[in-house]
Amino acid sequence: MQVSTVQDGPGSIEVRGARVHNLKNVDVSVPLGKLVSIAGVSGSGKSSLALGVLYAEGSRRYLEALSSYTRRRLTQAARPLVGSIEHVPAALALRQRPPVPGVRSTFGTSTELLNSLRLIFSRLGSHQCPNGHHLEPTIDVALDRSLTCPVCGAVFPPPSAESFSFNSEGACPTCAGTGTVRDVDDAALVPDESLSIDQGAVAPWSLFGLAGNSQAAAEMGVRTDVPFRDLDEREREIVFRGPPEKRRILFPSKNGKLFELNMTYRNAHDAVEQALRKAETEKGLRRIDRFLSVQTCPDCRGTRLSERARSTLVDGINLASATAKSLDEVTAWVETLPALVPPAMTSMARSIGTELVEAAQLLIRLGLGYLTLDRASSTLSTGERQRVQLSRAVRSRTTGVLYVLDEPSIGLHPSNIDGLLAVVRTLLEDRNSVVIVDHDVQLLKEADWLIEIGPGSGARGGEVVVSAPLASAVENPGSRIAGFITGAEKIRVRTPPDPGSMFALGHIRLATLPLHTVHALDVDIPQGRLTVVTGVSGSGKTTMVLESLVPALTAKLKGTALPGHVVSLEADGINRVSMVDASPVGTNVRSTVATYSGAFDDLRRAYAKTPEAKERGLKAGDFSYNTGSLRCPVCDGTGQISLDVQFLPDVEIVCPDCNGSRYAPAADEIRRRPSHGEMDRAGEGSRESRDEDAGLTLPELLALTVERAADATSDLKKVSARLRMLADLGLGYLTLGEATTALSGGEAQRLKLAPDLDRNQHGTVFILDEPTIGLHPLDVQVLLNVLQGLIDRGGTVIAIDHDVDLIMNADRLIDFGPGGGTDGGRIIAAGTPADVARSPISITGRYLRP
Secondary structure: OOOOOOOOOOOEEEEEEEOOOOOOOEEEEEEOOOEEEEEOOOOOOHHHHHHHHHHHHHHHHHHHOOOHHHHOOOOOOOOOOOOEEEOOOOEEEEOOOOOOOOOOOEHHHHOOHHHHHHHHHHHHOEOEOOOOOEOOOOOOOOOOOOEEOOOOOOEEOOOOHHHHOOOOOOEOOOOOOOOEEEEEOHHHHOOOOOOEHHHOOOHHHHHOOOOOHHHHHHHOOOOOOOEHHHOOHHHHHHHHHOOOOEEEEEEEOOOOOEEEEEEEOOOHHHHHHHHHHHOOOHHHHHHHHOOEEEEEOOOOOOOOEOHHHHHOEEOOEOHHHHHOOEHHHHHHHHHHHHHOOOHHHHHHHHHHHHHHHHHHHHHHHOOOOOOEOOOEHHHOOHHHHHHHHHHHHHHOOOOOOEEEEEOOOOOOOHHHHHHHHHHHHHHHHOOOEEEEEOOOHHHHOOOOEEEEEEOOOHHHOOEEEEEEEHHHHOOOOOOOOHHHHHOOOOOOOOOOOOHHHOOOOOEEEEEEOOEOOEOOEEEEEEOOOEEEEEOOOOOOHHHHHHHHHHHHHHHHHHOOOOOOOEEEEEOOOOOEEEEEOOOOOOOOOOOEHHHHHOHHHHHHHHHHOOHHHHHOOOOHHHHOOOOOOOEOOOOOOOOEEEEOOOOOOOEEEEOOOOOOOOEOHHHHHOOEOOOOOOOEOOEOOOHHHHHHHOOEOHHHHHOOEHHHHHHHOOOOHHHHHHHHHHHHOOOOOOEOOOEHHHOOHHHHHHHHHHHHOOOOOOOEEEEEEOOOOOOOHHHHHHHHHHHHHHHHOOOEEEEEOOOHHHHHOOOEEEEEEOOOHHHOOEEEEEEOHHHHHOOOOOHHHHOOOO
C-alpha cells in the first residue's frame, strides 16, 4: 500500500519593507522551526522587528480568524508598518516585563500547581468531622459519598477541591483570602506629637475636612492646646476611639462670623475608615494608605485559608504547611504519597501526583525550585515571572506557533541558562518556531540562526547587519556581537585595586540574624569600590542587599532603629543611599526623556523668551504639552488618541492632528534661533547643524535624538549639559519626546543615574539591582564607565547581577549559595573575581575561569 506524504510548508517568514519605529525598510527572512536569535546594541531596532513586526502580525492574523464577538474581548495588536509579511504563523510573546499579578496570586496559583495540590488534599486527605475527629483517607470522597465519622457518627459531605481554594470556599473569612488585614495605625494618625490638636496634630481631621472635631474633642475633655505627647491615656482614647457624641461648637465662616453647630464627633479611627469606604479612585486610596498598616491576618496567620481548609491532613500536614514548602520539597513529598494511602487509592494518588510532578520538573529545570508555593506573585522578580509564563507555554504542547521571547535570560544565573535552552528545545521539538531577543552570549551561542540589527542605535540603527546561520554569522566582519560569541573579545575596562588596599577607603560592615532561607550573615563591603553580589536565583542576594543592607543604611541615616533581624551596622562616612532599579520611569505617556531629565523646564523658558512668543504674550507655561495653551486640543498633549470602533476593542493610534508631536499648529510658528558664539564645534558645521541654526520649533526639537538636541541647544548650557550627560550614558539615540514608560529596564536604570553623574558622591552608596538588563556587551562597557565615574567622584557601588562581564570587572565579589532556597543563604566566597573563580563550591566561579 502506498503511503501519501505531506509536502513540507514554507521554510521561513518573509518580511519586506518593515518600517516600525527606526527600522529602515527592512527585508529579512526568518527561518521557521528554528531557534532564531535577534541581537544588536540597545535601541538598534531588535524589539521593533521581533515584537513590532513578527509578533504583532502573527497575533493580528490569528485574531482576525476569530469571531468579532470574541475579538472585542481580546487585546489586539495594531497592523505593523510593513510592505508585506508572508508565512507568519500564529504568535505568542513572552515580554521582558510581564504584568505584576494581583494580591490574590501566588506562585502556586500562577503555575497552576496549587490546583493539583488542592485535589490531593480533597481526594487523599484525612478530613475532620464537625466534632473535630479525623477520618482515615477513603475512596468515598472520589465517589462523592457522604462521610461518616467512626468516633461520633456525624455525617458530613466530603470537601471538594474548591473547599481548599483561598479564592473561593476555602478563604479565611477575616482576610477574605488575602492573608493580610489593614489596621489603622495610631502613629500615622499623629505623625508629629510635638504639635497640639489645635495646630493640626491629628492628620486625618484636617485632611478629610473635619476641623470641627478639635472643638468637639475639647468639649469632651481633651486638652487641644498642649503638645499631643502630653495628653494622658483617657484623652488619647477619646481622640483615637471616642464615641460619636453630639456637641455644640462655634464654627467660623469665611467672612469671620461664628456659627453655632450641633455636630457629631468623629474619632480619628472612624474618620479614616469612613474615608476608606468612600474612596473610589487610586488617588483617593493613596491618601488613606498613609494611615493604615498592613498586618498578617491574626486568624489564618497569613495562610489565606479558613479553619476548615486547614483541618484536612495529608501525611500529617495541612495545605498551608504543604504550600510553605519549596517547589523542590513539594515535588519530593508528592512522590511519596502513593505509598502512604490505602491500596484502593494508590492508582488515584499516582495519577494526581504525576501531573503535579511533571509540571514542577519543568519549573525546576528553569531554576525555580527554590520558590515556595505560597510566595506572593507580586514579590517575584521580572525574570521569575517570565519563566512562569514560559513554563505555561511549554505545558500547553502547541505546534506550529511562533514564540517570541523578549530577554528570557533576565534574572538568570549562567547555570540556569542551560535549563532555559532545554525548555526552548522542547518547543522546537513540538514543531514550533522560537525567536529570542537577547544579549546573553551563552544563549546566543546555541542559536541556529542569528539576525543582527544595527549597526548603531536610533537613527544609526534599523538595518539588518547580519542574517545567517550562526557559524557563518560570527565570521561576518560587520557583526558587533560576533567577537563576544566566539570569545575573541572580552570586556575589561576597569583596573581593580591592589587586594591589600581594597578597604583603604573604609568599610561597610553588616551583621544579621537568619531571615527567610538566609542564614546569619557577617558582611564586609569596601567603600569607594564596585562590589557585585552574585549567586544562583534564590540564593539570598536580594535578602542581603534589599531587605537587610538598604533598610539598615536608611534607618541609620534617619536615626531610627535598625530592622529587627539586623544585629549591627558600621558605615562611617556614609550619608546617602541611592536605590537604582529597573522599574519603569514615569507612570504614563506624559513622562518623556525631556521631562525626566529636567531639560524641558529650561527649554520652555527659552522658547518663552523668543520674539515670536513675546509678541503673542506667551509664557513658559504655555509651552507645556500637559497644561499649556499650545498643546494639541485633540489628544490633550499625549500624542495619541483612542478610537472607539464599536464592537471591536478601542485602538490607540498616533494623533492625526499633531502627528504625535503633542502640540497644536500654533507651536510651529515659534522658532528658537541659537545664539552661537562659536558656530559649530567643528568650525563651519554640518548641514544638519546649519538647518538647526536657522531655528527649530519646540515640537521639532523634541523629535530630535538626545545627541542632535545637545548640539542644537549648545547655547543653553544647562540643557546641553544634561543632554550630553545622557549621551555619555549611552542614551544619545533616544528622542527627547520619547515616553519613558517605553524604555527598557537597562535604559531606565541609566536614565535614573543621570542626575548623579556631575555631583560629588563622597558618602553615597549606589545600590543597583541587575543593571545589565537589556544591555549588549558593548553597552555593558558603557555602563562600567558610568559606574567608574561615580566611584571616581567618591561613591560606593553595590550591584546585584549575573552578567559575567560585569562580574569580571568588579573590585570585590560576594557570592551566595551554593544553591537556591534552603540549599543557599550563605556567603560561600568573597574576594576578587580571581578568588571566587578558585572556590571549589562556587557555581558562579565556574563561569569566571579561563
